[in-house]
Amino acid sequence: MRMAELSRRSGVPTATIKYYLREGLLPPGEPTAPNQAEYGQQHLDRLDLVRALREAAGLPIATIARVFAAMDRHREDTPPEYLSIAVGALSEPLAVPEDQIEAYARAQAQVAELLHLLGWNVDPDSPGHDDLVRAVVGVHRFLPGLITETKQLVPFGRTVRSLADVEIPETYDPAVDRSAVLRFSVLGTVLFEPVLLALRKLAHTDRIRHTAAWRRRR
Amino acid sequence: MRMAELSRRSGVPTATIKYYLREGLLPPGEPTAPNQAEYGQQHLDRLDLVRALREAAGLPIATIARVFAAMDRHREDTPPEYLSIAVGALSEPLAVPEDQIEAYARAQAQVAELLHLLGWNVDPDSPGHDDLVRAVVGVHRFLPGLITETKQLVPFGRTVRSLADVEIPETYDPAVDRSAVLRFSVLGTVLFEPVLLALRKLAHTDRIRHTAAWRRRR
DNA sequence: CCATAATAGGGAGTGTCACTATCCATAAGG
DNA sequence: CCTTATGGATAGTGACACTCCCTATTATGG
Numbered sequence: 001m002r003m004a005e006l007s008r009r010s011g012v013p014t015a016t017i018k019y020y021l022r023e024g025l026l027p028p029g030e031p032t033a034p035n036q037a038e039y040g041q042q043h044l045d046r047l048d049l050v051r052a053l054r055e056a057a058g059l060p061i062a063t064i065a066r067v068f069a070a071m072d073r074h075r076e077d078t079p080p081e082y083l084s085i086a087v088g089a090l091s092e093p094l095a096v097p098e099d100q101i102e103a104y105a106r107a108q109a110q111v112a113e114l115l116h117l118l119g120w121n122v123d124p125d126s127p128g129h130d131d132l133v134r135a136v137v138g139v140h141r142f143l144p145g146l147i148t149e150t151k152q153l154v155p156f157g158r159t160v161r162s163l164a165d166v167e168i169p170e171t172y173d174p175a176v177d178r179s180a181v182l183r184f185s186v187l188g189t190v191l192f193e194p195v196l197l198a199l200r201k202l203a204h205t206d207r208i209r210h211t212a213a214w215r216r217r218r
Numbered sequence: 219m220r221m222a223e224l225s226r227r228s229g230v231p232t233a234t235i236k237y238y239l240r241e242g243l244l245p246p247g248e249p250t251a252p253n254q255a256e257y258g259q260q261h262l263d264r265l266d267l268v269r270a271l272r273e274a275a276g277l278p279i280a281t282i283a284r285v286f287a288a289m290d291r292h293r294e295d296t297p298p299e300y301l302s303i304a305v306g307a308l309s310e311p312l313a314v315p316e317d318q319i320e321a322y323a324r325a326q327a328q329v330a331e332l333l334h335l336l337g338w339n340v341d342p343d344s345p346g347h348d349d350l351v352r353a354v355v356g357v358h359r360f361l362p363g364l365i366t367e368t369k370q371l372v373p374f375g376r377t378v379r380s381l382a383d384v385e386i387p388e389t390y391d392p393a394v395d396r397s398a399v400l401r402f403s404v405l406g407t408v409l410f411e412p413v414l415l416a417l418r419k420l421a422h423t424d425r426i427r428h429t430a431a432w433r434r435r436r
Numbered sequence: 437c438c439a440t441a442a443t444a445g446g447g448a449g450t451g452t453c454a455c456t457a458t459c460c461a462t463a464a465g466g
Numbered sequence: 467c468c469t470t471a472t473g474g475a476t477a478g479t480g481a482c483a484c485t486c487c488c489t490a491t492t493a494t495g496g
Contacts, residue, residue, distance in 0.1 A: 002464095003472060010392045018473080023454095035462050035473045048360075054454090056356035061454065077437050080426050087419060120424040128419025135412035138274035142266075143405050153413075154382045157378055160417045164425035171429070187361050189422070193415050195371075196354035199378045200414070201305065201346025201407065206338040207382035208298050211389070220493095233485050236445075241483095253444045255492050272483090279483065415463065 002029075006039045010047040017047070024065045025050055048078070049183060057190040063090065071182060079178070083185050088127035090189065092133065107136040113150045118157040220247075224257045228265040237263070242283045243268055267401060275408040281308065289400060297396070301403045305374035308408065312352065325354040331368045336375045385410070 007014045020026045026046055046068070053059045053067075070089035074082040091203030096104045111132050115122060122129065139147055147153060167188070225232045238244045242257060244264055247255030264286070271277045271285075287308035294299040314322045329350050333340060340347070357365055385406070 013456075014319040014472090016454085018475095019455060022474090029473095031473090033463065033472090035467095036464080037473070052356075052360035054223065056360055083426070084423060087422070115420070118424075120420060121427040122420050122423045124419055126423045128416040128423070131412060132416035132420065135409070135416050138270075139409045139413065142270035142274055143402070143409055146406070153417075156381060156414065157417055157421070159381050160414065161421040161424065163374060163377050164421040168422060168425045168429065184361070184384065188364070189419065191353070191357050191361055193418075194349060195357065196374065196378060196414065196418070197411050198350035198353050199371075199375055200381065200411075202333070202338060202340050202344055202350065203375070203379040203382040204305070204386060204407070205340045205344045205346070206336075206379065207386045208301070209339040211386065232443095233487095237484060239444095240446085247444090249444090251443090253442095253494080254493080254495060255444070260493085 001037065001039050003039070006043055006047070010044055010051075012047050012051070018071075020047075020050060020061075023061055025061065025068060045179070045183075052187055053190065059090070059190065063092075067186060075178065079181065082178075083182065084127055086182055086186050087189050090186070091127065091131050096132035100137070103111070103137050103140060104133060104210060105216075107133045107140060110136055110147070110150050110153075114153050117151060117154050118161070120157070120161070163196075219257050220254065221257070224261055224265070228262055228269075230269070231368065238265075238279075240266060241279055243279065244288060263397070263401075267405070270405055271408065277308070277408065279317060283311075285404060293396070298399075300396075301400065302345055304400055304404055304406050306343075308404070309345065309349050312348035318355065321355050322351060325351045325358060328354055328365070328368050328371075332371050332375060335372050336379070337368060338375070338379070342349050381414075 001009070003014050003017065006012075007017055010017075012020075017026065021028060026043055029039040029043065031037045038171045050064060053064045054061075067086055067089040071082065074085045077085070094104075111129065112124075136147065219227070221232050221235065224230075225235055228235075230238075235244065239246060244261055247257040247261065249255045270284060271282045272279075285304055285307040288303045289300065292303045295303070312322075329347065330342075352363065
C-alpha cells in the first residue's frame, strides 16, 4: 500500500506519517521509484503502537523512537534479553547534575541496599533501576525524613513483587511471535501504570474512610 | 522580604516568580506601594512546593495552579475533605470524546463493578476514579482482551490497598498544622508514584529471572 | 537631596515539542 | 495527456514554560 492508504487505514494524517518517518518512528517504505514507496502490515502495526504510546501513555516521540531503535537493534537476542532492552529504553538514562552528586550517591546506595534486603535478582542496569534512583532522590529532596531507613521501602517492594506474579504468566509460549510479545510487554508496562496509580489514589480514599481516627481538636 | 530576597532564598529567578504570580501559582505579596510588595514565609513554602511538583513530579503549571486553587477554596473544610479535594485536583477532569462514549461507559461500568467487588467505600467523585476510567479505556483500546473480566483487577486493588495501610498512619495528629498535612499528602501522592512504578519494573525483571520457563523452541 | 539600584507590572521574545501546511519535481492512473 | 497522488524537504503553528526587556515609580547609600 502507499501513503494514502496507510493514512486511511491507520487513521494517522499523511503529514504526521511523514513526520514519524523523519523521526525514525517508522522504517521507510520499500521504494519502487524515486518518489514512490510501498508500505506494509508492519507499518500499520507500528503506527498502532505509536498511537498507544502517545495517546494512552503520553510518551514523547524521542522516547518512542528510542524504544523502537532498541527493539530493532536486539531482535536477535533471547526473549528475556530483548524484552528487558525494550522496557529499559522507556526510561531516560540517568544523568546526575553536577551539584547533586552526593544526593544521587546516597540514593544509589539505598537502592542497592533495598534490592539486597528484597533479595531480588536484578542488577543496576535492569529496567527501572535508574528510575528508582531518580525517584528516591526526589523523595529525599522534597520530603526529607520520609525514607530515613531503607527497610521502610521493603513492604512496597514485596507488595509490588506479588503483583508481578499476577501480571507475568509462569510460562512463555514460543508459538506467539516475538513482535506480539514485545508489543504486549511494552504496552503492558506503560498502559498498566495509570491503572495502578489510580487504584492507589482510590485505595488512599478508602483507607482514610476506614480511619475513624481523624481526632477532633479538643 | 521583597522580590530579590524571595528569589535568592527560594533559588527561583525573579522573572520566573513574576510568571508564577501571573499564573496564580503564588498569591500576590502584601502591597506597600504601587510598585512594592512584601512577601513572606508562605511564599517561600509555596515556591518550594512548586519546585517539587514541577521538578520532581513534572506536573504542568496549569495542574499546580488547579491544586493550589482547590487548596485555597477549601481551607475551611475538615481534613479528609480538603485532602481529598487537593489530591483530586491533581487529575484532569474526565472529558469523554464524542466518538468514544460507549468505550467510556463500558470502562465506567467496569470500574463501578470493581469497586463493588473490592468493597471499597469510595464514590465516583473520589480522587483517582476518573483516572481509573481513563486508564481502563486505554487498556481496552490498545490491549483488548487483557481485561476481559473485572475480577482480574481485584488482586491489583487488594494489593494496592495493602500499601495504603503502610502509607497512611492510623491516626492523624491535629497538632500538625493543616498546610503541612496538605503538603505531605499532595507530595506523598505524586513523589511516591515514580518509586512504585520503578519498583514494578524491577519486580518484573526479578519475576522473569525466576521464571525458568522461557521454553526453548524445539 | 540626589544619583543609583531595585521594584511591580506587563508585553514581547525564546526554545522545545508535536505536529501541520506548502512546495516541487516526479509518477500513477483513467 | 492530464488530473491527482507521492516522497522529500522546508516552513509555519500553537501550546508550554520560561526569560528578557521596558517603564514609571520607589528605596537607599553618600
